[in-house]
Amino acid sequence: MHHLCRDCGKLWEPEAVGSAAGASCPICHSRRITSHTELVDLSIAHIDCDAFYASVEKRDNPDIRGKPVIVGGGKRGVVSAACYIARISGVRSAMPMFQALKRCPQAVVIPPDMKKYSAAGKQIRTLMEMVTPLVEPLSIDEAFLDLRGTESLHGTSPAQTLVNLVNRIEEEVGVTASIGLSYNKSLAKIASDLDKPRGFAIIGEDEALDFLEDKPVGLIWGVGKALRSSLEKDGISKIGELRRFSESELMRRYGAMGKRLHEFSHGRDIRGVDPISTPKNISTETTFNNDIEDVDVLARELWLLCDKLSTRLKKSATGGGTVTLKMKTADFKTVTRNRQLAVPTQLADDLYQTGRSLLEGVADGRKFRLIGIGVAKLVPASDADYADLADPDRARRVSVESAMDSLRERFGEKSVAKGRGLKPR
Amino acid sequence: MKLTIERATLLKSLGHVQSVVERRNTIPILSNVKMTAADGRLDLDATDMDLDIVAGVAADVSAPGSTTAPAHTLYEIVRKLPDGTQVELDATSDDGQLALRAGRSRFSLTCLPTEDFPVMAGGDATHTFSIAAGELRGLIDRTRFAISTEETRYYLNGIYLHSTDRDGTSVLRAVATDGHRLASVECPLPSGAAGMPGIIVPRKTIAELRKLIEDSSDDVDVSLSEFKIRFTFDGAVLTSKLIDGTFPDYQRVIPEGNDKEMDVECRMFGDAVDRVSAISSEKSRAVKMKLADGILTLSASSPEHGSASEEIEVDFAGDEIEIGFNSRYLLDIVQQVEGDAMRFVLADAASPTIIREVDDESALYVLMPMRV
Numbered sequence: 001m002h003h004l005c006r007d008c009g010k011l012w013e014p015e016a017v018g019s020a021a022g023a024s025c026p027i028c029h030s031r032r033i034t035s036h037t038e039l040v041d042l043s044i045a046h047i048d049c050d051a052f053y054a055s056v057e058k059r060d061n062p063d064i065r066g067k068p069v070i071v072g073g074g075k076r077g078v079v080s081a082a083c084y085i086a087r088i089s090g091v092r093s094a095m096p097m098f099q100a101l102k103r104c105p106q107a108v109v110i111p112p113d114m115k116k117y118s119a120a121g122k123q124i125r126t127l128m129e130m131v132t133p134l135v136e137p138l139s140i141d142e143a144f145l146d147l148r149g150t151e152s153l154h155g156t157s158p159a160q161t162l163v164n165l166v167n168r169i170e171e172e173v174g175v176t177a178s179i180g181l182s183y184n185k186s187l188a189k190i191a192s193d194l195d196k197p198r199g200f201a202i203i204g205e206d207e208a209l210d211f212l213e214d215k216p217v218g219l220i221w222g223v224g225k226a227l228r229s230s231l232e233k234d235g236i237s238k239i240g241e242l243r244r245f246s247e248s249e250l251m252r253r254y255g256a257m258g259k260r261l262h263e264f265s266h267g268r269d270i271r272g273v274d275p276i277s278t279p280k281n282i283s284t285e286t287t288f289n290n291d292i293e294d295v296d297v298l299a300r301e302l303w304l305l306c307d308k309l310s311t312r313l314k315k316s317a318t319g320g321g322t323v324t325l326k327m328k329t330a331d332f333k334t335v336t337r338n339r340q341l342a343v344p345t346q347l348a349d350d351l352y353q354t355g356r357s358l359l360e361g362v363a364d365g366r367k368f369r370l371i372g373i374g375v376a377k378l379v380p381a382s383d384a385d386y387a388d389l390a391d392p393d394r395a396r397r398v399s400v401e402s403a404m405d406s407l408r409e410r411f412g413e414k415s416v417a418k419g420r421g422l423k424p425r
Numbered sequence: 426m427k428l429t430i431e432r433a434t435l436l437k438s439l440g441h442v443q444s445v446v447e448r449r450n451t452i453p454i455l456s457n458v459k460m461t462a463a464d465g466r467l468d469l470d471a472t473d474m475d476l477d478i479v480a481g482v483a484a485d486v487s488a489p490g491s492t493t494a495p496a497h498t499l500y501e502i503v504r505k506l507p508d509g510t511q512v513e514l515d516a517t518s519d520d521g522q523l524a525l526r527a528g529r530s531r532f533s534l535t536c537l538p539t540e541d542f543p544v545m546a547g548g549d550a551t552h553t554f555s556i557a558a559g560e561l562r563g564l565i566d567r568t569r570f571a572i573s574t575e576e577t578r579y580y581l582n583g584i585y586l587h588s589t590d591r592d593g594t595s596v597l598r599a600v601a602t603d604g605h606r607l608a609s610v611e612c613p614l615p616s617g618a619a620g621m622p623g624i625i626v627p628r629k630t631i632a633e634l635r636k637l638i639e640d641s642s643d644d645v646d647v648s649l650s651e652f653k654i655r656f657t658f659d660g661a662v663l664t665s666k667l668i669d670g671t672f673p674d675y676q677r678v679i680p681e682g683n684d685k686e687m688d689v690e691c692r693m694f695g696d697a698v699d700r701v702s703a704i705s706s707e708k709s710r711a712v713k714m715k716l717a718d719g720i721l722t723l724s725a726s727s728p729e730h731g732s733a734s735e736e737i738e739v740d741f742a743g744d745e746i747e748i749g750f751n752s753r754y755l756l757d758i759v760q761q762v763e764g765d766a767m768r769f770v771l772a773d774a775a776s777p778t779i780i781r782e783v784d785d786e787s788a789l790y791v792l793m794p795m796r797v
Contacts, residue, residue, distance in 0.1 A: 342578050342604060389777065389791055390573070390581055390604040392677035 002039035006032040006200055009156070009163045011040070034159070038204035043147040043158040044273065046180040046188035047166065049124065050197035052141035053081035056120050057110050059174035068107040072097050077287055080112050084197055117141075123173050131165050134273045141177075142192075144185050146273035163200065182208075184269035186221050208267035213240035220264045222257060230254075239265050282316075283324065283374025284309050291330045291367035298363055298371060302355050303348075303420045305373045310348035313375065314405065319344040319384020320375020323351060325358040328370035335362050342391070344377070344384040349397050351375070352420075426490030426516040428462045430482065432506050432527065435467075438480040439500045441637055441661060442471035445478050446496040457493035459542045460514065462486045467514075470542070471496055476630050477545035478637070481660040492516040493542050494523045494534040502532055545664050550648035550655065554617030556597070558641040558658065564599040565635050567610040567761040567788050572628050573603035580670030584631055587623035588614050595619065600675050606754050607675060607791040608761075615647075622651045625668035630654075637661055679791055680779060685771040687716055688740035688783055694721075694767065695759035697735045701725045702752030704733040712752045713797045716771075717745045725752070748774045749797030758790045 004011050005025035012026060024031045049055065053071035058064055068086035072079040079100045082091040089104035101107065121140035128135045131154070134146035147158035154161050159181060166177045178199040180192025187203045194201035203211055217239055218228050234253065236242060242250065242265035250258030263269065284305050292298055302325075313319060321344040326336045337358040345351065355373045385398050407416045442458055450456045459470040467484040470477065503512065506527050515524040516536060525532040565584070573581035585600040595614035600607065634656055638645060646657040649667075656663045698712060705711050705725035715722040721739040726732035748771060758780055759767070766783040780790040 340577055342575055387775075387777070387793065388604040389602045389607045389675070389678045389793060390578060390673050392674050 001035055001037050003033050003035045004039055004159050004163060004200075005030050006034060006163050007167075009160050009167070011157060011160055034200045034202065036202040036204060038206065039159050039202065040157045042181050042183055042202065042204065043150075044182055044184055044188050045145045045147060045158065045162050046185070046192040047128065047143055047145060047162070047177050048180070048192045048196075049141035049169075049175055049177045051081050051083045051087075052121075052175060053112060053117055054083035054086075054110075055175040056117055057113075058083065060116070064108050068104050070097075070100055070104070070107045070109050071112050072100070072109065073111055073287075082107075120173050120175065124169055124175075124177075127165060127169055127172065131161055134275055136273045136275055144188065144273045159200075159202075184267075185271050185273065186264055186269040187267065189221070190215075190219060205267070209240075212265065212267060213238065215239045217242065217261075220261065221269075222260060227254065227257060279378070281324070281374050281376035282309065282312060282318070282320065282378070283326070283372055284312070285326060285370060285372025285374075287328075287370045288368070291369050293363070293365055293367045295359065295363040298359060298368065299356055300421060300423070301371050302359060302373060303352050303418070305371065306351040306355060307348045307417070307421065309373055309375065310346055310351055310401070311405075313346035314381075317381040319346045319379045319381055320351075321377030321379060322375065323354040323358070324374045324376065325355050325362065326370070326372035326374065327359075327362050327368050330367040330369050332369075337362060338376075340377075343386060343388050343394070344379045345375075346381060346384050347397055347401055348418075349401065350385075426460065426462045426486075426492055426514070427488035428467060428484045428486045429511055429513050430467060430484040432503060432510040432512050433508065434482050434484075435512055436500075436503045438467075438469050438482045439496075439503055441480045442469045442478045443496045443500040444636070445471040445473055445476055445633060447473050448497070454493065454537050454541045454543070456495050456497070457537055457542070458496035458499060459491065459493045459539060460516075461491040461539075462514075463489040472543055472545055473629075474543060474545070475627065476633060476665045477663070478633060479662045480637075488517055490516060491539045492523055492536045493539055494536050498534060499525075506530065548650050548653045550653075551650045552618055552621040553646070553648040554615040555644040555646050556612070556615050558638045558643055558645050560612045561645055562635070562638060563787075564597070564610050564612060565631055568599045568601040568608040569628075569631055569635070570757045570761070571601040571603055571606050571608040571790075572631070573601075574628075575603065578604075580625060580668055580672055583625040583627045583668045585623060585625050585672040585675070588618050588621050600672070602673070602675060602791075605751065605793050606757070607678065608758075608788070609675070609679070609790075610788045612787065618647075621649060623672065624649060624651070624654060625670060625672055626654060627665065627668055630663070630665040634663055637663060678777065679789070680770075680772060680777050683770040683772040683776070683779055685716070685743045685746060685769075686741070687721065687769040687771070688766050689721060689737060689769070691759060691762045691765055691767045693737055695756060697723050697737055698752050698755050698759070701733045701735050702756075704730045705752060706730070709795065710752045711749050711795050711797050712755070713747060713749045715745070715747045716741050716743075718742060746771060746774065747797075748778065749795040750778075750792060751795055754792055758792070761788065761790075 002013055007030035008025060008028040010025055010027045054069045057069055057071060069083040070079055070086050070091060071081045077097050079091060079093050079095045081093055086104050086107050091100045091104050118140055128143055128145060132145055132147050132150050136144040147161055150161060151157060162179050166179060169177055176198045178192050178196045180188045180201055182188040182191050182203040183205050187208060191201040191203045217223055217231050217237060242261050247262040250262045286305060322338055322340045324336055324338045328334050339354050339358055388394060404416050446456060461468040465483060465486055466481055468479055468481045470479045510527045513526040521536050523534040523536050568584050587598055589596060589598050596611040597614045597618055598609060598611040600609045641659055643658055648655045652667055654665055654667060701723045702710060702712050702725055704727055706727040712723055712725045719738060719741060721737045722734055724734035762782050764782045764784045768781055768783050770779040774794055777791050777793055780792060782788060
């Protein structure tokens with residue numbers, strides 16, 4: 001059994017030092033000790049910041065440190081992040097704001113300041129990349145790290161390196177993070193959630209199968225609501241139950257996903273930590289202050305989103321090959337519709353025309369609380385919006401938008417816009 | 426209904442109608458062919474609700490009447506009967522079965538009531554004209570290869586047929602495009618077609634029509650409205666719905682300012698493209714054309730297979746130009762050219778190129794270049 005002090009980074013085997021089973025650190029006497037037989041053997045980690053947006057806000061405003069803090073938008077928005085005090089009252093991220101405030105009326109609500117969070121996120125990313133080049137960001141505040149082969153560089157085992165890293169993040173960025181350490185990505189990600197906040201959890205190879213035995217299948221990467229319910233229909237709700245089936249049986253029942261289920265139920269995940277992992281889709285959405293049923297009003301909101309999405313695509317020199325419209329009804333049913341484009345695009349107008357035609361099929365008089373538009377099947381900009389004999393107007397649309405873009409660059413985002421985004425008086 | 430008919434005659438007519446019937450049908454009656462016998466004649470009718478073909482043949486009818494039976498099964502049976510057999514079709518019994526007797530073979534096919542068979546009305550035709558079968562084949566053959574199969578832009582899934590005017594002459598023009606290539610072919614406007622609406626005839630209708638008129642040298646009577654088209658000839662009637670959509674304003678994508686002309690002998694060019702493209706990657710099929718004084722160099726390369734090049738003498742005098750095309754698209758066009766020489770009219774490596782026959786103005790092709 002190895003022990004690691006999470007305050008000073010000291011690693012020891014208690015038998016050698018003779019202290020009382022590693023209850024406190026022989027150097028700094030801290031009681032934040034992580035102990036595990038495979039502590040020095042594991043090197044794939046997932047680092048996840050604790051209540052990131054809320055922590056950044058608390059860092060910048062000492063007055064709210066002892067109070068429940070919710071970061072989220074507007075009367076109709078959802079909780080983007082809830083601090084651990086707010087979580088005691090049952091507030092969770094992605095919860096509608098009114099519900100959150102019902103559970104925790106005294107909470108301090110702060111509208112999100114993405115610029116601030118992304119600056120902190122970048123700082124954290126830089127610190128991670130000083131430890132290993134193999135950093136695969138999952139979002140602004142979490143990432144996978146592959147620390148294999150870094151022992152001789154840092155002179156410390158991966159576990160120590162990680163402890164030093166999160167301590168440095170705490171010192172320099174001012175937010176806390178939790179570590180999950182294991183031998184593959186899926187298990188590392190699960191581990192980082194076990195000991196939050198400011199935690200360090202380990203899932204070793206020897207214990208993985210026992211650990212997974214009773215865990216819900218929803219924990220598996222890629223198992224969403226739909227698959228979970230069809231698994232449940234087949235009498236499978238725990239990961240251990242998947243092991244009753246052969247790989248071919250699972251593949252017959254659940255297609256390509258069956259292979260993943262089989263692998264994961266045996267604690268295996270062959271995905272590597274991929275630092276250049278590019279996004280598979282780009283999307284944007286908005287929740288309305290009041291539910292909307294009028295298709296023209298929905299279309300106006302859609303246009304504003306398409307404009308925004310197009311700007312992001314153009315900035316990242318990307319085009320999308322399929323368009324997805326997402327809508328949520330007043331009673332929280334999510335409806336999505338996809339359409340493949342003849343030619344991948346980054347044009348706001350093309351996104352809108354496709355989205356609008358999908359919208360016509362969805363908006364049937366129901367009230368909606370949310371609309372979103374996204375693209376997938378991403379291609380480089382050079383493969384988007386090329387000339388096409390069946391669309392004589394495309395060249396004109398390309399030049400209209402590039403003229404608008406250069407005006408916006410010189411005179412600001414709001415300097416020029418299409419009339420369809422304006423509200424009638 | 427009871428009749429006798431020669432096997433080959435029945436097979437040919439069944440062959441004309443059975444391919445309209447979809448292999449999988451949710452509505453059972455749509456799997457059937459309707460047979461109507463009267464006055465020494467058997468009419469076979471098949472439909473998929475969008476397209477309906479009636480083919481009539483002479484038959485020795487002993488009891489007039491009608492019934493419907495599974496089209497593919499009937500076709501398979503008749504196909505397997507020995508040549509020269511007399512086939513007897515008998516639906517006079519009350520058991521809802523069609524008895525088929527030929528030589529020593531006996532078949533009993535389950536029928537469905539004739540009343541359930543959907544009738545496709547021709548609708549009120551606004552325009553009626555006649556066109557020689559050969560002329561119609563020309564319009565179809567030289568454009569159908571460019572029809573798109575893309576579902577999103579359903580209005581490209583057919584041939585756009587319309588009347589227009591070129592240099593003061595009225596023409597009937599057929600256009601098809603899939604975005605990468607465009608084919609436009611015309612013939613003198615038949616009388617009666619003046620002012621007809623522009624219509625998009627679906628791919629399946631085109632395929633069935635083309636089969637029906639394969640050997641015909643007669644005139645085909647065409648009647649059409651905004652919604653339907655009907656072709657009548659030689660005892661057969663094909664009625665089809667049209668694609669409800671707007672065909673793109675294709676005239677605007679036909680370049681006008683291209684100024685580099687290259688004339689090339691058609692077979693030689695086609696054979697060279699075919700050889701060189703053996704090396705290009707399966708996915709892109711790209712070949713590069715490099716034009717310098719009097720010489721066209723075709724080349725292709727792929728990381729897996731290596732490289733190829735071939736030189737052809739051409740009639741070209743202009744600034745050097747390099748341009749890439751999908752070899753398959755080039756060959757599709759070469760196959761349609763009947764004359765000896767074809768002409769490329771180019772602008773630059775990124776702009777659409779016009780291809781046409783040197784001695785025939787009736788067909789024009791536009792091809793988008795590829796980056797190579």
